Amino acid sequence: MNTPVIAIIGAGPCGLTLARLFECKGIDYVVYERDESPESNRNGGSLDIHGDTGQLALRECGLFDKFMQRARYEDTVFAIADKAGERLLELGQGRDAPEIDRTDLRQILLDSIPEDKIKWGHALKSATPGNDKSPVLRFANDTEFSGFKLIVGADGAWSKVRPMVTRATPMYTGKSFIVSTIHHANPLYETIASKVKAGSSLSIGCGKYIMIQRQGDGSYRISFGLQAPEGFFRNGSVDLQDTEATRRVLLLQFYADWSDEYKDLVRYSTDFCAWPLYSLSPEDMGWESMQGVTLAGDAAHLAYPGGEGVNVAMTDSLKLASKIAEHGVNHIAQAVQEYEADMFSRAIDAITESKAMENVMYSENPQAFVDHICA
Ligand SMILES: Cc1cc2nc3c(=O)[nH]c(=O)nc-3n(C[C@H](O)[C@H](O)[C@H](O)COP(=O)(O)OP(=O)(O)OC[C@H]3O[C@@H](n4cnc5c(N)ncnc54)[C@H](O)[C@@H]3O)c2cc1C
Incomplete structure (x- = not known):
């Protein structure tokens, strides 16, 4: 079997959006995912998908109609109360950030990608530079792959790809x-x-x-x-x-x-x-671009979950896929450099805003949160 051009590590929202965009743009890829099967991870929760970021990525994926079948605009309303139960504010009606269950979003993306493109049960153990500098991927199931033009670490908070490009670790x-x-x-x-x-x-x-x-x-x-x-x-x-x-x-x-x-x-x-x-911290953003490796989503810029994480992750995928399509896979280093320059500045904004959100969510009373949201 020929080695695919690009290996994506992680079939979360970021990795799957990227895979779907490569599929649409005819760029050769493979996804390696730690979960044994699509059913083995039922991590739930609901995600709000924003008009100018997450939804834009889904439009580019050609999946917006499918998204709309599951999107819940009625669930954008948001009430704020104090510890005595007194409601202070209700907001969010009509906000262009409908909710969708994480499992539904994953299924929509999975349904849009050929089954043989995702290698389940492949937990990456390490990514290290090989003799020809192109990274070698070693997996917990004792398999090893190399020869890709690009590895994209979309493997979340505890990325095993991250150490190839930066010493930063989440605090x-x-x-x-x-x-x-x-x-x-x-x-x-x-x-x-x-x-x-x-x-x-x-x-x-x-x-x-x-x-x-x-x-x-x-x-x-x-x-x-x-x-x-x-x-x-x-x-x-x-x-x-x-x-x-x-x-x-x-x-x-x-x-x-x-x-x-x-x-x-x-x-x-x-x-x-x-x-x-x-x-991660804003100061962690800005490593020197490295041949054949990049990061996206939480692997690149893990932040306190303030409601932007998945949207920033899907935007990373949109921007990276567009850059690779623009420059072509023979000029992938240029594409990655331009993607990273843009990603760093979005990531700094996202981490900074998440920190502000974290501070007001854990304050003594809800007023600080109300002031922050209404500012
Ligand atoms: C409790 C909680 C609530 C949140 N709520 C929201 C919210 O309401 N709105 C919002 O926008 N964001 C929210 N977030 C953040 C959001 O979930 C993330 O920003 C988003 O999932 C990032 O997507 P990702 O694909 O980069 O990473 P992930 O979703 O973490 O996906 C990573 C994928 O990589 C796989 N993987 C991990 N390690 C390996 C490995 N070694 N080898 C192979 N595969 C691997 C994982 O199994 C997973 O499939 C929340 C986060 C948490 C923790």
Whole structure:
């Protein structure tokens, strides 16, 4: 088999958007993905896809109509409350940033790419320069590939491609999400549904928050935004498999002074999952372009999830594919240099804005968040 021209590492929103754009532009590629199959990763959550970035990429992919079949414009509404449950503001009606479940977005992209272009069960262990300087990819399943004109690291927060181009590593933000879902069968479901209805509700107080967000199937995803030491909820003192113990910690250590309606969210939540949050810094952006390797999406510019991450990632794919199509695969270094120059400046803006969002989401009261959003 001939070696494809470009290897994409990671079949997340970034890697799959890039693959689809290469498919449309007739550029030869292969995708290596750690997951064993499309079904093995059901990581959920809902993503808002913005008109001038994520949606633009989907239009260029020829997938905008498919996106519109699943996009939820009714879920752009966003209520802000305090820890006593008093609503301060409702905004977001008619915003051109409809929600779509992460799993739906992945499926739309997967359906648009020939199955044999994605190599499932290929967890990259390392990428190192080979004798001819073109990178060698080594995978956990003991396979090894080389000879590509370009490797694109779209392998997310803990990219194994990143060390080839920069020493930057993500730093723990001091913040973690604990996530749970209130499904229809949950005794609290009707209460939540009648209160939140569509969209999201964000309640802020005493340096933490609770976000309730309606998902595509009508369930509500609850994110408890906490400040905790790194590893507190993973390998730390709290075992998330022990639901009762986790509820106790949340109620006693974090939400003791919140009103009962929020405490009920803790009491009825199950299947807790932790997301310790890491970020690169604006100073990390700007490595010297390296032959045959680049980064895109979270691998390039991981930031606190302030609502832009997936949109910036899909824009990276749009810009990189356009540059490669413009210069041709025989002038890929030029394409990568121009892509990176543009990506660095967008990434600096995105990380800076995410940091500002992080600060106001974990403030003492919701007013700082309201002021930031309304500025
Ligand atoms: C809890 C949470 C909530 C978020 N909410 C939002 C939101 O509401 N809006 C928003 O815009 N952004 C949000 N984000 C950020 C958003 O999810 C990311 O910015 C976006 O997914 C980046 O896409 P990506 O394709 O670059 O990386 P990822 O989505 O991380 O995809 C990386 C892919 O690479 C694969 N991979 C990883 N390592 C390897 C390896 N070694 N070998 C092969 N494959 C590998 C992974 O399995 C995955 O498929 C959130 C993030 C978190 C953590």
